[in-house]
Amino acid sequence: MLDARAWLLWALAVLVTASSTRNPLYVVLVLLIAAAVELACTPRRRAVSHRRAASARRALPSAFRFGAVAVPLATVFNGLTVHFGETVLFRLPAWLPLLGGPVTLEACVYGAINGLTLTAIFSGFSTFNRVTPARDLVRLTPRAFHEAGVVLSIALTFVPQMTRSLSRIREAQAVRGHRVRGLRDWLPIFVPLLISGLERALGLAEAMVARGYGAISDQAHSLRAQALLALGLLALLLGWLATLFLPQWRMAGIGGMIAGAGLIGGLLWQAGRSVAHTTYRTRRWTARESLAVLGCAVTLAVLLAPLPLADRETLYYSPYPHLALPPFDPVIGLGILGLLVPALAAKAEEPQPDD
Amino acid sequence: MRRIISGIIYILSAAIGVLAFVYPFFADASRQPQASAHTQDAPLITAALVGLSVIALLVELQGRAISAKTVALLGVLVALTSVLRFIETAVPMPGGFSPIFAPIILAGYVFGSRFGFLMGTFTLLASALITGGGGPWLPYQMFTAGWAGMTAGWLARITHHTGRFRESIELVTLCAFGFAWGLLYGAIINVYFWPFAAGPAAQAWTPGLGLWETLGRYGAFYAVTSLGWDMARAVGNVALILLLGPATVRALTRFRRRFYFEVQPDA
Numbered sequence: 358m359l360d361a362r363a364w365l366l367w368a369l370a371v372l373v374t375a376s377s378t379r380n381p382l383y384v385v386l387v388l389l390i391a392a393a394v395e396l397a398c399t400p401r402r403r404a405v406s407h408r409r410a411a412s413a414r415r416a417l418p419s420a421f422r423f424g425a426v427a428v429p430l431a432t433v434f435n436g437l438t439v440h441f442g443e444t445v446l447f448r449l450p451a452w453l454p455l456l457g458g459p460v461t462l463e464a465c466v467y468g469a470i471n472g473l474t475l476t477a478i479f480s481g482f483s484t485f486n487r488v489t490p491a492r493d494l495v496r497l498t499p500r501a502f503h504e505a506g507v508v509l510s511i512a513l514t515f516v517p518q519m520t521r522s523l524s525r526i527r528e529a530q531a532v533r534g535h536r537v538r539g540l541r542d543w544l545p546i547f548v549p550l551l552i553s554g555l556e557r558a559l560g561l562a563e564a565m566v567a568r569g570y571g572a573i574s575d576q577a578h579s580l581r582a583q584a585l586l587a588l589g590l591l592a593l594l595l596g597w598l599a600t601l602f603l604p605q606w607r608m609a610g611i612g613g614m615i616a617g618a619g620l621i622g623g624l625l626w627q628a629g630r631s632v633a634h635t636t637y638r639t640r641r642w643t644a645r646e647s648l649a650v651l652g653c654a655v656t657l658a659v660l661l662a663p664l665p666l667a668d669r670e671t672l673y674y675s676p677y678p679h680l681a682l683p684p685f686d687p688v689i690g691l692g693i694l695g696l697l698v699p700a701l702a703a704k705a706e707e708p709q710p711d712d
Numbered sequence: 713m714r715r716i717i718s719g720i721i722y723i724l725s726a727a728i729g730v731l732a733f734v735y736p737f738f739a740d741a742s743r744q745p746q747a748s749a750h751t752q753d754a755p756l757i758t759a760a761l762v763g764l765s766v767i768a769l770l771v772e773l774q775g776r777a778i779s780a781k782t783v784a785l786l787g788v789l790v791a792l793t794s795v796l797r798f799i800e801t802a803v804p805m806p807g808g809f810s811p812i813f814a815p816i817i818l819a820g821y822v823f824g825s826r827f828g829f830l831m832g833t834f835t836l837l838a839s840a841l842i843t844g845g846g847g848p849w850l851p852y853q854m855f856t857a858g859w860a861g862m863t864a865g866w867l868a869r870i871t872h873h874t875g876r877f878r879e880s881i882e883l884v885t886l887c888a889f890g891f892a893w894g895l896l897y898g899a900i901i902n903v904y905f906w907p908f909a910a911g912p913a914a915q916a917w918t919p920g921l922g923l924w925e926t927l928g929r930y931g932a933f934y935a936v937t938s939l940g941w942d943m944a945r946a947v948g949n950v951a952l953i954l955l956l957g958p959a960t961v962r963a964l965t966r967f968r969r970r971f972y973f974e975v976q977p978d979a
Contacts, residue, residue, distance in 0.1 A: 372756070372848055373756065376756055478848065482848070486840075491841040491842065494841055495841070501771065502770065504783055505770065505834070507783055507787070508783055508786045508787045508790065508830075508834055509787075509790075509834065509837065509838055509841070510787075511783070511784065511786075511787025511788065511790075511791070512786075512787045512788075512790035512791045512794065512834065512838040513791075513838065513841065513842070514787075514791075515787060515788055515791035515792075516791045516794050516795060516842060518791075519791050519792055519794075519795040520795055523795055541955060543955070543956075544955060544956065544959065547796075547956055547959075547960075548959050548960075548963065550792065550795075551792065551959075551960060551963055552963055554788050554789070554791070554792045555785075555788065555963065555964075555967045557788060558781075558784045558785045558787070558788035558789075559781075559784075559967075559970065559971065561784040561787075561788070562779075562780045562781040562783070562784035562785070562971075565780040565783070565784060566780045570780045570783075580713065580717070583717045583718065583721070583772070584717055586721060586768055586771060586772060587717050587720045587721050587724065589768065590721060590724035590725060590728070590765060590768050591724055593728060593761060593764060593765070594724055594727055594728055594731070597728070597731065597757075597761060598731070614757075614761075617764075618760075618764055621764055621767060621768055621771075624771065625767070625771065628771065
């Protein structure tokens with residue numbers, strides 16, 4: 358299995374790829390790649406939990422189910438509200454606000470492409486969620502969010518316990534003749550669950566204090582850091598406003614946004630340095646991870662960088678005003694195939710038995 | 713001084729959120745059609761900006777040392793809320809109903825706005841981890857749910873001044889609040905999908921399409937695709953708060969006293 362960081366980069370690459378094109382051929386290619394990676398990499402769990410296994414089996418349909426809703430919805434919506442294009446399917450009476458006017462094939466097609474794009478993004482992230490265990494994701498929390506990571510770990514640990522105590526409370530109430538018929542009958546189950554959970558939180562807090570949690574890290578951050586944070590947000594906001602509304606200040610606006618993001622990132626890094634952090638079992642970044650990242654980098658380079666070979670105009674397919682076959686540039690197609698590399702990299706280590 | 717700066721941080725991050733909410737309407741009106749190459753990454757930039765402002769707010773809230781008690785309480789309440797989703801499967805509810813909002817609002821109401829914000833963001837984050845629903849829309853969800861919890865904390869300041877009918881006033885206010893956030897949440901999350909559904913500004917571009925017409929379009933989009941869905945969420949929130957609200961508020965208030973009980977030893 359690959360490192361969660363590599364998978365995160367992969368998911369971001371899928372996001373960027375899918376949202377930087379409206380050419381249906383490329384979008385479908387991304388969809389297929391996401392499905393293939395998911396099939397290849399979903400971990401086969403050795404009966405760790407039945408629910409997990411069940412959800413893994415449901416994995417593929419979830420993206421399809423999403424698409425089955427998103428594509429028709431986007432088609433109908435775009436078809437009914439955008440009255441461009443030359444191939445008129447039928448006309449709605451003009452007195453209808455917004456909907457009135459010709460309904461064109463082009464608008465419907467464009468809506469369908471939008472739906473497909475959304476589905477591709479969704480399937481990329483659902484693959485990401487399937488192939489990386491939640492624990493690994495929690496470990497991705499930056500060090501500055503040490504407390505946030507602790508909260509998440511507690512939550513993830515307590516969910517199974519809570520589920521168990523939920524069923525215990527239900528059984529106890531059932532023995533007393535309580536039956537769940539409607540929403541109202543959940544109150545005698547919910548209140549004991551809440552109170553026992555709160556009791557447990559008290560116990561946990563005391564145990565944490567007893568083990569020295571928060572004994573040293575109670576320094577609030579300095580006034581200067583706080584002011585810098587405010588400054589970073591201000592730079593972000595002003596930069597964004599400038600790029601949106603003042604075309605002549607566009608470059609300055611982008612600079613402002615980058616400066617703001619850098620400032621906030623720097624503060625995070627600064628805050629993270631003060632947190633001492635040890636890991637019990639370290640995951641190593643191996644050649645496989647580098648290979649996977651390289652594959653994603655190739656895709657992004659082909660899509661975003663002005664390379665001489667790739668015809669980037671094919672990314673901006675538009676069905677208006679007259680429907681035509683979308684163009685396909687083999688170089689870009691090959692570049693998108695770079696997203697498949699993580700699947701191969703993950704497969705390469707398969708024979709080695711993992712802990 | 714500290715308070716002023718943190719107020720400024722709240723206002724700025726809220727402004728970024730609001731701008732993320734309204735910018736598609738302005739962008740549609742002001743963009744030139746040939747700018748198509750850049751409009752396509754607009755949703756990405758928006759998601760990144762909203763994510764950054766969530767991060768900034770988290771840093772700000774976290775900066776004031778979170779005690780072990782808050783950490784434990786947050787963790788357990790988030791876990792509890794995730795388990796509450798079993799109601800969702802046990803009692804089939806239509807549309808966008810999800811039982812996670814009522815606990816966020818109630819916890820924010822009892823434990824204050826800071827706790828409410830953390831509760832909202834972490835609940836969404838944890839349930840995204842558990843159910844595998846994470847994606848570029850997650851910053852929006854965390855941001856919106858966080859603000860729902862935060863504003864619930866402000867609500868407490870208003871109702872605490874009421875006298876004799878406090879409990880019933882509390883309940884009515886909370887119900888109205890849950891209803892409003894049920895609709896608002898949907899409207900805000902939709903904005904993420906809006907650029908996809910309507911197409912980037914330039915390609916669904918109509919000559920002379922003004923701000924009002926774009927707003928009208930969004931209204932139609934909203935009414936067609938999500939009003940019913942969101943109404944189910946709003947009504948579900950009201951039902952859950954009516955049902956669980958009084959008992960939960962009572963239990964949480966009792967535990968608040970126990971939780972924030974501190975011994976201060978002589979130095």
